[in-house]
Amino acid sequence: MAPPGRGRAIRGAAVAAALVTAYGLGAVSSGPGRPSRIETAAHEPPSLLDEASRRISASAAEPVGTDRLRNAAIAGMLKELGDPWARYYPAQDYTDFTGWLNAERRSVKPDPETGDVTVRHEKQVTVVRVAVFTRGVGAQVRAAVRGSRAVILDLRGNPGGLLDEAVETASAFLAAGPVVTYEKRGLAPEVIQVTSPGDVRVPVVVLVDGGTASAAEIVAGCLRDRDRAVIVGSRTFGKGTVQEPVRLSDGSAVELTVGRYRTPGGRNLEGVGIEPDVAVRSADAEQRARDVLDVE
Structure with a gap:
């Protein structure tokens, strides 16, 4: 997951969510108009690692490619x-994933009948599900909650x-102020x-479970x-x-933990998560939310 401004032909919503999970359950950001933290390593002369991979590839009893060794x-x-x-x-995995997140391509995409956001406008409540x-x-x-x-x-x-999208989602319900604090070693938080100001009057219930992670926890915690x-x-x-990704010269990437985030109340959620105000099993969560909101 990177802070704001740094940022297989498989189909189906479950696969899309699984792919996000495989990429560290993280929030990656590359907001427009801000410098990207995804950078390519400078070209360097052949290293001891290159020499070792070449010699092992040439000398091993069983064939093995240098790319596999590297x-x-x-x-x-x-x-x-x-x-x-x-x-x-x-390289291709990373390109496909970042392109999907940024809506530049849809080689990996959720169910076209649902999408990443589904909305039900009912008489007394608007139900908005965000899959990723x-x-x-x-x-x-x-837009979905306006006037609800x-x-x-x-x-x-x-x-x-x-x-960036998690911050924008939380902002839809706030007038101003902090959404999340990002802390990186050696830098001020x-x-x-x-x-931009959102609707501060509409009552809101957030549904969560054990699969709610990272950027989604930022929204709920905020x-x-x-x-x-x-x-x-x-x-x-x-x-x-x-986590921040660093692109290598061949287009592949390594992603490393570089810092942590905290909710506006100063809480670090790593390994702890968010305990709900109202604990209920998932099957009963929406009805319980309606009870809390006092709507049918």
């Missing part, structure tokens, strides 16, 4: 960090996505503020800390660390 070496370096979220992504925070989701949520009498924001099973929502469901996943 990938294994990179994976070994990341394992040495002891970072549970560190990952290595081949891809580009444009925040604006869709803001009450809102149920369903983040169950949402594994994260773009942090960066407080990320509401993007709205509760800012006294803008009641949280209904079960304890969330608990991911409060920040």
Whole structure:
């Protein structure tokens, strides 16, 4: 997951969510008009690692390619960090994933009949389900809840996505002030503020469960800390660390934990998650939300 401004032909909503999970349950951001933190490593002369991979490839009793050896070496370096979220992504995998998140391509996409945001406008309540925070989701949520009498924001099973979109989603219910604080070693904490004023009067219930993670936890944690929502469901996943990707010269990428985020109340969610205000099993969560809102 990167802070704001840094940012297989498989189909089906479940697969899309699984792919986000595979990429660290993270929130990756590359907001427009801000410098990207995804950068390509400078070209360097052949290294000891290159020499070792060539010689092993040429001398091993069983055939083995140098690319396979280099990938294994990179994976070994990341394992040495002891970072549970560190990952290595081949070039095409990383390109497909970032393109999908930024709506630049849809080689991997959710069910076209549902999409990343689904909305039910009912007489007394608007139910908005966000499956994952891809580009444009925040604006869709803001438009969906405009003029609503009450809102149920369903983040169950949402594994994260773009942090910029999570911030925009939370901003839809806030006038101003902090949404999340990003902390990186050696730097002063960066407080990320509401993007533009939202509806501060509409009652809101947020539905969560054990699959609610990262950027989705930012939204839920922010709205509760800012006294803008009641949280209904079960304890969330608990991911409060920040990952940043670095592109390598062949287009592949390594992603490393570089910091953490905190809710407006100063809470670090890593390994802890968010305990709901109203604990209830998932099957009963929406009805309980209606009870809390006192709507049918």
